Amino acid sequence: TQLLEQSPQFLSIQEGENLTVYCNSSSVFSSLQWYRQEPGEGPVLLVTVVTGGEVKKLKRLTFQFGDARKDSSLHITAAQPGDTGLYLCAGVPRGQTGANNLFFGTGTRLTVIP
Amino acid sequence: DAGITQSPRHKVTETGTPVTLRCHQTENHRYMYWYRQDPGHGLRLIHYSYGVKDTDKGEVSDGYSVSRSKTEDFLLTLESATSSQTSVYFCAISESWGHYGGEQYFGPGTRLTVT
Numbered sequence: 001t002q003l004l005e006q007s008p009q010f011l012s013i014q015e016g017e018n019l020t021v022y023c024n025s026s027s028v029f030s031s032l033q034w035y036r037q038e039p040g041e042g043p044v045l046l047v048t049v050v051t052g053g054e055v056k057k058l059k060r061l062t063f064q065f066g067d068a069r070k071d072s073s074l075h076i077t078a079a080q081p082g083d084t085g086l087y088l089c090a091g092v093p094r095g096q097t098g099a100n101n102l103f104f105g106t107g108t109r110l111t112v113i114p
Numbered sequence: 115d116a117g118i119t120q121s122p123r124h125k126v127t128e129t130g131t132p133v134t135l136r137c138h139q140t141e142n143h144r145y146m147y148w149y150r151q152d153p154g155h156g157l158r159l160i161h162y163s164y165g166v167k168d169t170d171k172g173e174v175s176d177g178y179s180v181s182r183s184k185t186e187d188f189l190l191t192l193e194s195a196t197s198s199q200t201s202v203y204f205c206a207i208s209e210s211w212g213h214y215g216g217e218q219y220f221g222p223g224t225r226l227t228v229t
Binding site for chain 2: 002004006009033040041042043044045048088090098099100101102103104105106107
């Protein structure tokens with residue numbers, strides 16, 4: 001059983017459309033991170049959110065941490081082909097200590113069609 | 115880009131043979147990690163290291179061992195490869211860990227196929 005479930009698993013949209021992907025859990029997290037992974041490469045960190053209700057923006061990407069710190073969402077405005085990739089959320093469960101405290105979600109594979 | 119290399123980048127091996135994957139970093143980061151990535155599972159931690167000769171098990175460690183004799187190198191060994199170990203393996207490094215998630219930097223990955 002995965003600690004973090006992401007939805008949808010696959011998403012294919014036209015350039016210019018908006019989209020939201022979700023990262024959900026029944027557990028509370030101290031923080032959540034979002035990574036993007038392009039084909040043939042390793043994941044790259046986009047953002048870290050640490051406060052319940054926190055919203056962070058990175059150009060056309062908006063990240064939100066749920067009030068109860070059990071979920072997060074990533075909204076992309078006016079998607080572009082360069083946004084294509086695998087989006088992974090990763091979280092530190094509340095109270096979890098040690099270097100092995102980061103758990104990754106199942107991933108959302110986004111394809112933006114020109 | 116963080117200086118992390120993995121070798122080999124691709125490998126095909128037969129069931130029952132030993133396999134060693136290498137991760138090399140030039141960042142002098144203390145923590146190093148091995149993950150496997152499979153469809154529908156995201157990234158799962160196999161083993162990690164918090165210093166030279168200091169290693170510990172992750173979530174999916176059965177069938178794998180690791181060694182770290184130098185700060186810059188972290189080796190992952192499959193003692194006797196099985197088809198269930200066919201996967202893409204990623205090495206990652208970080209300067210620290212914390213309740214707010216230390217940033218992890220990932221290598222380019224090794225695609226391993228066990229036939």
